[in-house]
Amino acid sequence: MSSNIWISDITHYYNKKQTSPTLDDINLTIPQGQLTALIGRSGCGKSTLLQMIAGLLIPTEGAVRISGHTVTKPSAKWNMMFQKPSLYPWMTVRENAALGLVFAGTYKQKKERVEELLDMVGLADHKDKNVQQLSGGQQQRVALARSLATEPDVLLLDEPFSALDAFTRSALQTEVAQICHDYGITMVLVTHDIEEAVAMADNVVIMNHNPGRIVGSMEVPLAYPRDRGTEEFGELKDYLFAEFEKIDQAKQAELAALEAQKDIQQTQQALAS
Numbered sequence: 008m009s010s011n012i013w014i015s016d017i018t019h020y021y022n023k024k025q026t027s028p029t030l031d032d033i034n035l036t037i038p039q040g041q042l043t044a045l046i047g048r049s050g051c052g053k054s055t056l057l058q059m060i061a062g063l064l065i066p067t068e069g070a071v072r073i074s075g076h077t078v079t080k081p082s083a084k085w086n087m088m089f090q091k092p093s094l095y096p097w098m099t100v101r102e103n104a105a106l107g108l109v110f111a112g113t114y115k116q117k118k119e120r121v122e123e124l125l126d127m128v129g130l131a132d133h134k135d136k137n138v139q140q141l142s143g144g145q146q147q148r149v150a151l152a153r154s155l156a157t158e159p160d161v162l163l164l165d166e167p168f169s170a171l172d173a174f175t176r177s178a179l180q181t182e183v184a185q186i187c188h189d190y191g192i193t194m195v196l197v198t199h200d201i202e203e204a205v206a207m208a209d210n211v212v213i214m215n216h217n218p219g220r221i222v223g224s225m226e227v228p229l230a231y232p233r234d235r236g237t238e239e240f241g242e243l244k245d246y247l248f249a250e251f252e253k254i255d256q257a258k259q260a261e262l263a264a265l266e267a268q269k270d271i272q273q274t275q276q277a278l279a280s
């Protein structure tokens with residue numbers, strides 16, 4: 008079963024000394040069976056929000072609900088994929104891909120699924136190899152197979168392709184977006200990469216930093232698999248880039264004005280003392 012994700016009124020402080028929150032009043036509905044990308048500058052809180060959806064972090068205020076249930080802890084129903092595939096180096100490809108099922112105690116019943124997934128992600132000839140014998144892209148494919156083996160409702164992707172070469176990255180982007188729609192898995196992708204967002208997402212959410220807020224969004228009404236060479240693709244990418252720059256410039260101006268105000272106050276205090 009697939010799942011809607013509701014993010015309601017989330018505000019988060021990592022510690023009490025913070026003057027402004029890491030996340031401020033985040034409200035977002037992530038539609039089931041679609042891929043939603045979160046983009047924004049480094050430090051705007053994208054990974055923080057993803058960890059909250061995964062149940063790895065509880066917000067100071069507000070809540071995440073998946074299929075109507077408030078997320079309070081991690082679950083096998085929502086898996087996460089990171090930039091580094093975090094595989095066990097002493098195990099084979101098959102053993103690594105099976106891990107989620109082994110932990111769930113269902114590997115015996117679902118053995119075939121691991122074989123099918125490894126075939127699907129192009130590792131049919133590598134199943135008995137030690138994962139250290141694989142390239143970075145192949146290792147990420149093992150992590151993908153492992154994430155899908157437990158048949159999650161939700162897959163959370165934290166810059167999973169950023170360490171890969173351009174060719175492998177592009178191939179995996181296309182495959183994962185296809186898997187999202189073929190299997191009806193709700194996916195949330197954190198990325199810095201505007202092309203990746205347009206290549207993969209049904210919806211792109213733009214976040215701003217200091218404090219982390221949602222400041223824009225865009226639908227990507229292109230069919231899958233997406234052809235990056237089309238005029239429409241280029242236009243959407245340019246539009247998103249322009250939106251991103253506009254928001255960023257406004258933020259820089261706001262921060263500069265705050266700094267100037269602080270300087271004026273300090274000067275006034277110095278003159279008064």
Ligand SMILES: Nc1ncnc2c1ncn2[C@@H]1O[C@H](COP(=O)(O)OP(=O)(O)OP(=O)(O)O)[C@@H](O)[C@H]1O
Pocket residue numbers: 021022029047048049050051052053054055056199
């Ligand atoms: N465990 C933590 N304790 C304290 N502060 C944290 C912690 N994790 C993240 N932060 C701070 O919260 C802010 C948001 O971090 P987060 O990693 O969510 O941003 P991000 O948008 O994912 O950044 P990047 O794109 O660089 O990965 C940053 O200022 C970061 O330093």
